[in-house]
Amino acid sequence: MFTLTAAAGAAGLAGAAGLGGATPSWAANNNKTAWDFFRGKGLSPSQTAGLIGNFIVESGRDPIDPAAVQFGGGPGRGIAQWEGSRKTQLYNYAKSRGLAWSSLRLQLDFVWREFTGTEAAAYAKLKATNSPSTAAVAVRKYYERPSVHADQARINAAQLIYSRYGDGSAPPPSTETGLPLLKNGASGSAAKTLQYLLRGNGHSLTVDGVFGSKTQAAVKSYQQKKGLAVDGVVGPRTWMAILPLLKNGAKGDGVRALQVELGGLTVDGSFGDKTLAKVRSYQSSAKLKVDGVVGPATWGSLID
Structure with missing residues (x-):
């Protein structure tokens, strides 16, 4: 949350069990779990997209990675890269519920706990937005508060999430909007x-x-x-x-x-x-x- 240098930890579907029943392939990922969670809490599609877009940038994974550890072994952890007293609060919350700090469902609950408590002001700013781009910037500015803004990356990620889920229905099976991982040796x-x-x-x-x-x-x-x-x-x-x-x-x-x-x-x-x-x-x-x-x-x- 205070850095963009979160390296990806182990990818997972930690929150998938919370969906219940058989999960269609397009929904079986952490983004859709988060989408359903925040939409269920009353956030609009664009507000939800802005929030998840930030979590993509912070965790460094698409789908979002609740096990993300800050690049270089720094203090940031999870989808929002919590650190300092907020990371301590996350750990204490996990202990009180008997769950690993890297559980996606736990982290989604923790975000909501902050929004209804210590981060109520950030929540109010998010609720005042009406587009994925303004929501993405509001989350960065008032909730994440990173040292490096990278607003275009957050906006792009938010718009990508909105394009996938914003109309409330499943994307057509032929639509694939993921991006490849490229490194030295790749070609094409x-x-x-x-x-x-x-x-x-x-x-x-x-x-x-x-x-x-x-x-x-x-x-x-x-x-x-x-x-x-x-x-x-x-x-x-x-x-x-x-x-x-x-x-x-x-x-x-x-x-x-x-x-x-x-x-x-x-x-x-x-x-x-x-x-x-x-x-x-x-x-x-x-x-x-x-x-x-x-x-x-x-x-x-x-x-x-």
């Missing part, structure tokens, strides 16, 4: 897309689709600049920080990355009518919102 279209996005952020790279030492160095430099864990690995937090919002009229290497992912286009870095038509066609076929705007959901569906 996702690595090529990453290289274009890094170039768009001022790094000089040959776009060859091979994640080698130069790409790793550029990733580390970008992570350091954004206050992320400097490990050279591109996971949810790094993706969420680097993915641009693109629409008709945009130009540059981010558009080139998009054109490569879409295929069948001249890779000229200009988002014109042909790129717009291709985006809309892709969104329709992937059962995404057909608006011609490339945000986290469209990127997540495109990048494999």
